[in-house]
Amino acid sequence: MDAKSEKSSSGWSPAAIASRGKGWWGLRRVRRWTYMLVGIVAAWGVLAGLAMPPLLRGVLEDQLSDKLRVRCTVEKVRFNPYSWALSIQGVRVPNPTGDGDLLTFDALEFSPGLSAALRLAPVLAYVRLVNPVVYVAHFGDGRYSFSEFIPADEGGKQDRADDADRPLFPFAASDFEVVNGTVIFHDAPLKTIHTITELQFVVPFTSTMERDRERTITPSLNATVDGKALTVQGRLLPFAEHLRTEFDVVTDEVDLTQYREYLAAFTPLRLESGRLGVNLKLVVEQPDKRDVEFGLAGSVTLKDLRVNAPDGKEAVLGLTSGVVEVEEFSLLDRHVDVRRVDLDGLLARAGRLADGSIDWMGFVAPAGGKRQAQV
Numbered sequence: 001m002d003a004k005s006e007k008s009s010s011g012w013s014p015a016a017i018a019s020r021g022k023g024w025w026g027l028r029r030v031r032r033w034t035y036m037l038v039g040i041v042a043a044w045g046v047l048a049g050l051a052m053p054p055l056l057r058g059v060l061e062d063q064l065s066d067k068l069r070v071r072c073t074v075e076k077v078r079f080n081p082y083s084w085a086l087s088i089q090g091v092r093v094p095n096p097t098g099d100g101d102l103l104t105f106d107a108l109e110f111s112p113g114l115s116a117a118l119r120l121a122p123v124l125a126y127v128r129l130v131n132p133v134v135y136v137a138h139f140g141d142g143r144y145s146f147s148e149f150i151p152a153d154e155g156g157k158q159d160r161a162d163d164a165d166r167p168l169f170p171f172a173a174s175d176f177e178v179v180n181g182t183v184i185f186h187d188a189p190l191k192t193i194h195t196i197t198e199l200q201f202v203v204p205f206t207s208t209m210e211r212d213r214e215r216t217i218t219p220s221l222n223a224t225v226d227g228k229a230l231t232v233q234g235r236l237l238p239f240a241e242h243l244r245t246e247f248d249v250v251t252d253e254v255d256l257t258q259y260r261e262y263l264a265a266f267t268p269l270r271l272e273s274g275r276l277g278v279n280l281k282l283v284v285e286q287p288d289k290r291d292v293e294f295g296l297a298g299s300v301t302l303k304d305l306r307v308n309a310p311d312g313k314e315a316v317l318g319l320t321s322g323v324v325e326v327e328e329f330s331l332l333d334r335h336v337d338v339r340r341v342d343l344d345g346l347l348a349r350a351g352r353l354a355d356g357s358i359d360w361m362g363f364v365a366p367a368g369g370k371r372q373a374q375v
Contacts, residue, residue, distance in 0.1 A: 048081035060088065068149055070094050085111035095135070096148040105132035113174065126175040133182045140189040168239060172207035181223075190261040199223040213239040228252040244285040253277040253303065267363050268310040269317075277301040294331040300324050316363075320345025 057077040064072035075090025086109070093103040107130040113123040137145040181199030186192075203219045214237065221232040233248040256274035263271055280298035287293075300323070307317040321344045327337040351359040 049079060052081075053077040053079050056086075064091075064093065068093060070096055080111075083111060085109070095137070095145045097137075097145060099137070099145075100135055101133070102136075102146060102149075103132065103134055106130045113172070122171050124173040126177070127173055128175075128177045128179060129181070130179045131181070132178065133184070135184045135186070137186040137188060168208040170209050172205075172209055172212065173203075174205050176203040176206065177201065187261075192258070192261060194226055194258075197224045208239050213237075213241075225251075226254070226258060228254050242285070242287045245283070247282045249278060249280045249282065251276075251278050253301070256305075269363050270308040270310065270312050272306040272308050272315075274305040274307075275303045277303075291332055296329040297326055299326070310363075314349070315347060316349045316360075318345065318347035319343060322346075 053076070056079070057074050060074050060077070061072055064074075071094065073090075073092045074088060075092075078087040078089065079085070088108045089106065091103070091105055091108065092101055094100070095102045107128070109130070110127040111125045113125040135145070139145075178199060178201035181196070181201065183196040183199065185194045187194070200222045201219065202221075203217060205215070206217050207213075207215065217234070217236040217238065219232075219234040219236065221230070221234075223230050229252045231248075231250045235244075235246040237244045253275040254277070256276055257271060260271040263269070278298070278300050280296060280300070283293075283295040283297075285293050285295075302319055302322045304321075305317065305319040306315050308314065309316050321342075323340065323342045325339040325341075327339040329336045353359055353362075
């Protein structure tokens with residue numbers, strides 16, 4: 001190695017770099033700007049990290065209370081001034097009727113992504129809703145516990161048509177997640193309560209931006225509905241030119257007797273037993289703004305079905321077990337392709353009434369109607 005190259009390489013040695021650093025630090029201007037920068041960063045951390053959360057908490061409480069017209073509360077707000085991560089904790093939205101809470105959750109957490117500045121649009125690195133609990137009560141006559149939150153539809157169809165013509169707001173979010181959600185539905189007229197517990201909902205990525213509109217969104221949902229497992233996997237293209245939505249729905253065998261009160265609006269027959277399981281694929285698509293196409297495929301199983309006459313004395317319909325497998329069903333084409341039907345222990349009874357009509361014609365009448373005597 002010649003003298004020139006040795007001198008050049010020695011200029012980047014650790015000793016040479018340290019020597020130059022000491023020289024730069026010896027400059028008063030460098031020290032002043034360094035101290036100023038450190039002070040600004042520290043002041044931002046103190047002011048934003050300590051002063052901003054109480055202010056945000058008050059603003060959120062006031063805005064929620066004003067918009068919903070009930071006194072909403074927020075327990076705590078946490079803000080990381082360096083990552084801009086925000087956590088809104090202990091939110092409570094009471095029912096307008098004063099009976100319990102409509103919505104509570106432990107935390108709503110989100111953070112902006114690094115690409116937000118590059119795309120000049122809201123981009124969230126993650127959104128997480130932790131332990132939400134939703135309580136909905138049905139009082140009858142179309143009235144629900146949340147009815148007072150719904151504004152009157154004064155604009156009508158014209159406003160909705162104008163909204164449909166507006167361009168999509170650019171937005172992207174990764175890792176949207178609902179953790180351990182609970183939904184409680186209280187049907188007061190029927191004196192029944194239905195629950196959805198252990199709800200886990202995940203959307204790995206969603207975006208309305210032009211570059212992402214052909215990218216498939218893949219949400220997934222797992223929950224326990226009235227004690228039975230429910231799994232839903234989706235594949236969506238909601239912002240593409242060719243709109244398409246697919247859902248794979250799988251449930252455990254559901255005890256149908258817990259829903260028999262709802263049959264009273266359609267038939268006076270009495271459901272005594274029955275278990276239903278589904279494994280279905282639902283498809284809804286609209287190519288190039290043409291007619292919406294609805295398709296279905298999969299299987300439905302039914303076991304231990306027993307339906308009694310309105311007087312409850314004898315069965316008019318029964319089935320030990322049954323399976324129906326559908327290869328393809330198209331509502332638009334009015335086409336159905338059934339792969340297999342297996343029925344075991346089928347029972348069906350019909351009677352002729354005094355006027356010569358079949359009793360089943362009256363079984364589809366609303367409950368409470370006048371029944372004809374059977375002969």
